[in-house]
Amino acid sequence: xxxxxxxxxxxxxxxxxxxxxxxxxxxxxxxxxxxxxxxxxxxxxxxxxxxxxxxxxxxxxxxxxxxxxxxxxxxxxxxxxxxxxxxxxxxxxxxxxxxxxxxxxxxxxxxxxxxxxxxxxxxxxxxxxxxxxxxxxxxxxxxxxxxxxxxxxxxxxxxxxxxxxxxxxxxxxxxxxxxxxxxxxxxxxxxxxxxxxxxxxxxxxxxxxxxxxxxxxxxxxxxxxxxxxxxxxxxxxxxxxxxxxxxxxxxxxxxxxxxxxxxxxxxxxxxxxxxxxxxxxxxxxxxxxxxxxxxxxxxxxxxxxxxxxxxxxxxxxxxxxxxxxxxxxxxxxxxxxxxxxxxxxxxxxxxxxxxxxxxxxxxxxxxxxxxxxxxxxxxxxxxxxxxxxxxxxxxxxxxxxxxxxxxxxxxxxxxxxxxxxxxxxxxxxxxxxxxxxxxxxxxxxxxxxxxxxxxxxxxxxxxxxxxxxxxxxxxxxxxxxxxxxxxxxxxxxxxxxxxxxxxxxxxxxxxxxxxxxxxxxxxxxxxxxxxxxxxxxxxxxxxxxxxxxxxxxxxxxxxxxxxxxxxxxxxxxxxxxxxxxxxxxxxxxxxxxxxxxxxxxxxxxxxxxxxxxxxxxxxxxxxxxxxxxxxxxxxxxxxxxxxxxxxxxxxxxxxxxxxxxxxxxxxxxxxxxxxxxxxxxxxxxxxxxxxxxxxxxxxxxxxxxxxxxxxxxxxxxxxxxxxxxxxxxxxxxxxxxxxx
Numbered sequence: 156x157x158x159x160x161x162x163x164x165x166x167x168x169x170x171x172x173x174x175x176x177x178x179x180x181x182x183x184x185x186x187x188x189x190x191x192x193x194x195x196x197x198x199x200x201x202x203x204x205x206x207x208x209x210x211x212x213x214x215x216x217x218x219x220x221x222x223x224x225x226x227x228x229x230x231x232x233x234x235x236x237x238x239x240x241x242x243x244x245x246x247x248x249x250x251x252x253x254x255x256x257x258x259x260x261x262x263x264x265x266x267x268x269x270x271x272x273x274x275x276x277x278x279x280x281x282x283x284x285x286x287x288x289x290x291x292x293x294x295x296x297x298x299x300x301x302x303x304x305x306x307x308x309x310x311x312x313x314x315x316x317x318x319x320x321x322x323x324x325x326x327x328x329x330x331x332x333x334x335x336x337x338x339x340x341x342x343x344x345x346x347x348x349x350x351x352x353x354x355x356x357x358x359x360x361x362x363x364x365x366x367x368x369x370x371x372x373x374x375x376x377x378x379x380x381x382x383x384x385x386x387x388x389x390x391x392x393x394x395x396x397x398x399x400x401x402x403x404x405x406x407x408x409x410x411x412x413x414x415x416x417x418x419x420x421x422x423x424x425x426x427x428x429x430x431x432x433x434x435x436x437x438x439x440x441x442x443x444x445x446x447x448x449x450x451x452x453x454x455x456x457x458x459x460x461x462x463x464x465x466x467x468x469x470x471x472x473x474x475x476x477x478x479x480x481x482x483x484x485x486x487x488x489x490x491x492x493x494x495x496x497x498x499x500x501x502x503x504x505x506x507x508x509x510x511x512x513x514x515x516x517x518x519x520x521x522x523x524x525x526x527x528x529x530x531x532x533x534x535x536x537x538x539x540x541x542x543x544x545x546x547x548x549x550x551x552x553x554x555x556x557x558x559x560x561x562x563x564x565x566x567x568x569x570x571x572x573x574x575x576x577x578x579x580x581x582x583x584x585x586x587x588x589x590x591x592x593x594x595x596x597x598x599x600x601x602x603x604x605x606x607x608x609x610x611x612x613x614x615x616x617x618x619x620x621x622x623x624x625x626x627x628x629x630x631x632x633x634x635x636x637x638x639x640x641x642x643x644x645x646x647x648x649x650x651x652x653x654x655x656x657x658x659x660x661x662x663x664x665x666x667x668x669x670x671x672x673x674x675x676x677x678x679x680x681x682x683x684x685x686x687x688x689x690x691x692x693x694x695x696x697x698x699x700x701x702x703x704x705x706x707x708x709x710x711x712x713x714x715x716x717x718x719x720x721x722x723x724x725x726x727x728x729x730x731x732x733x734x735x736x737x738x739x740x741x742x743x744x745x746x747x748x749x750x751x752x753x754x755x756x757x758x759x760x761x762x763x764x765x766x767x768x769x770x771x772x773x774x775x776x777x778x779x780x781x782x783x784x785x786x787x788x789x790x791x792x793x794x795x796x797x798x799x800x801x802x803x804x805x806x807x808x809x810x811x812x813x814x815x816x817x818x819x820x821x822x823x824x825x826x827x828x829x830x831x832x833x834x835x836x837x838x839x840x841x842x843x844x845x846x847x848x849x850x851x852x853x854x855x856x857x858x859x860x861x862x863x864x865x866x867x868x869x870x871x872x873x874x875x876x877x878x879x880x881x882x883x884x885x886x887x888x889x890x891x892x893x894x895x
Contacts, residue, residue: 169218172346173211177219177226180207180341185230188330189433193319193447199326200454201433205291206334208247209283210342212255214267223247242298250290258282269343270336271357271418273473276466283335288327292320318447325454332461333426354419360479361417361472374415377408382428386435398439399449402432402456409464417475418468425464429457490528491535493554500610502551502563507605510569512562512630513614514538514580515621518594519558526587534585534592535560541583545576555614559621566602570632573600577630597621601633612649651702654688659711663687666719668891670883671737671856674870679735679769681878682720683885684712700741709741710750717754721761721768723888728762731891737769737799745772746783751790758794765795769820773801792817799856804844821848825859825879832864845873 166172184203191200211219224244231240259266262278270279344351385401405428413421432439440449486498494502503509516534523531539552539560546552546564553561564572577598584591599620607613620631658664665687668680686694703709720736727734744750758765770791788798799820804827823844827837841857848855857869860879869877 173215173218174222177222202326202330203334210338254282254287284331325458328458358419363415385439413468417472421468488554491554499553503605510564512600513617514560515597516558516594597624598630666888667885668888669885671876671878672882673876681737710744713744725761735767739771769797771799771801820854822856828859
């Protein structure tokens with residue numbers, strides 16, 4: 156432990172790794188570099204020493220100078236003397252320092268990041284490869300021309316515009332392209348041994364998820380075969396495969412590997428292949444007249460392939476990382492920053508047997524109206540954090556839609572741990588503006604086995620059970636028989652939702668009408684709605700309309716009724732002129748800011764006068780507490796439509812509301828009508844409603860009129876219109892035309 160701490164403390168000092176590594180790595184890079192002879196002069200085919208100096212300067216900066224100076228002097232001075240050694244030192248620093256300075260000028264501290272970063276790739280290729288190589292070669296040619304390398308016969312000046320110079324330039328390009336990332340990996344591993352582990356993890360992360368063992372074996376077999384064919388001695392019959400032609404076949408195979416392995420792995424593979432091929436170049440470069448041309452072609456292929464493979468590998472790895480990041484973000488709720496249901500479905504594949512526990516907080520909706528969405532987000536975040544100590548390491552909390560949290564737990568001791576979790580949740584107190592807020596929490600749970608084909612339906616069932624838990628104050632197990640009825644109710648709701656969607660898409664609603672008549676026999680009709688079920692059975696509105704409101708579909712149904720009623724009026728305007736219809740609007744429609752404009756467009760589209768439409772609304776809590784509802788009704792009245800208040804006298808509608816109503820028609824609920832002749836209380840109530848309505852010049856309509864005596868009584872009291880089975884039962888809208 157003491158040695159490790161001392162190493163970490165002093166490793167970056169100029170006299171530590173920056174001084175030692177050049178002496179350790181220079182012989183290795185010199186040995187791996189390959190040299191050939193052209194026109195009697197030795198030239199490099201791959202040169203890695205410059206890459207070593209560049210990486211050292213890139214990582215350690217000025218701390219690398221003493222080590223590089225001493226290493227170069229030590230390697231050059233014994234063979235060539237003092238002056239060439241000093242010129243070699245200046246040679247390296249002229250190119251390396253300028254290229255690294257330019258590189259860090261544009262990248263800053265982020266330039267120290269590992270190789271394979273997309274946002275650093277072009278800067279590295281331009282400064283550390285192209286500029287570095289160009290400066291190094293130009294300086295080399297200038298010094299040779301001046302004869303400053305001494306009388307060393309291997310370094311005599313020749314005309315720079317030759318094939319030899321081209322091969323030399325390619326060698327340094329390749330050396331930097333493949334040498335920089337490899338030497339960076341080696342030096343970083345010396346400096347921080349755990350970096351090697353991170354690099355292995357990077358390889359695993361960049362490999363394609365669907366890469367099979369068979370494909371991997373085929374890939375490496377193809378690369379090995381092509382490499383062996385090239386370096387195999389020439390005394391065999393496959394002369395074409397033992398030539399530069401085979402080198403071109405490596406590119407498509409390497410691209411295949413690049414697409415499947417990513418940058419971290421393929422850069423190691425390509426580095427090894429280039430080292431082997433450069434060291435065995437005599438095996439596939441013919442020694443005849445075209446020797447220089449073939450050698451130039453081979454080195455140009457190495458440089459072009461290296462750039463192509465590097466760029467493709469980095470782009471592929473970046474795309475794969477972006478896809479992984481996207482999947483990760485898709486699994487996290489952007490507001491609460493907890494895993495969502497998509498993450499839950501993925502985790503259930505790993506944890507095949509789990510307990511799902513749903514915590515339901517319905518009061519959050521009310522609190523959100525007063526404190527805003529941020530309060531709901533903070534409540535869920537803090538509650539999840541509060542519950543974490545109860546959970547095991549592999550158990551997680553997920554965010555569901557609405558006001559729910561879902562906990563995936565181990566099935567071991569499930570009931571005991573669920574009770575512990577629920578009791579912990581009930582102790583949670585959320586503090587807002589110094590006030591402790593603790594909404595009611597319901598809890599339900601079930602055991603789940605993967606695969607789960609009905610996860611979202613199951614969560615809906617758990618929420619329903621959690622609502623029951625609010626009254627029992629105990630967690631509810633879905634497996635108990637008492638839960639079966641609730642589960643069936645949930646499934647029935649979902650089935651009805653599907654039927655409603657199908658009815659809207661396929662026009663499976665039926666328009667019915669019931670007449671409303673005055674004392675003179677003048678009539679208009681109220682439009683009533685029915686729906687065809689899956690087996691063509693007739694479903695009444697008291698079955699599907701509450702669910703339509705719950706699923707947010709009531710407004711769409713209202714628009715369907717409005718459109719089809721007006722279409723019928725348009726189609727029958729010649730045989731049925733000036734007909735009027737009363738159409739019910741739900742609270743969701745009245746609270747829509749665009750409803751008045753939508754109705755106006757339908758009136759214009761079908762050529763219907765607004766006076767022909769009566770819009771019936773029911774006085775409810777949802778409607779009257781919404782300012783938008785009043786704006787919508789006012790806009791419809793100014794448009795010319797008549798507004799009727801339906802079912803007056805029950806529920807939210809009352810005498811107090813009558814004072815502020817701006818409606819044209821008042822429909823008295825049938826519960827006061829059907830016993831009006833036998834109940835003095837009902838008679839007095841209806842009479843008082845009539846007196847108040849006349850003061851506001853409102854038209855009165857009485858519902859549930861079934862006998863002649865009731866109709867006579869109502870007309871005598873001053874009721875304007877009556878509606879009920881005595882006047883006419885609901886019938887298809889087409890029957891109006893038939894009767895006429």
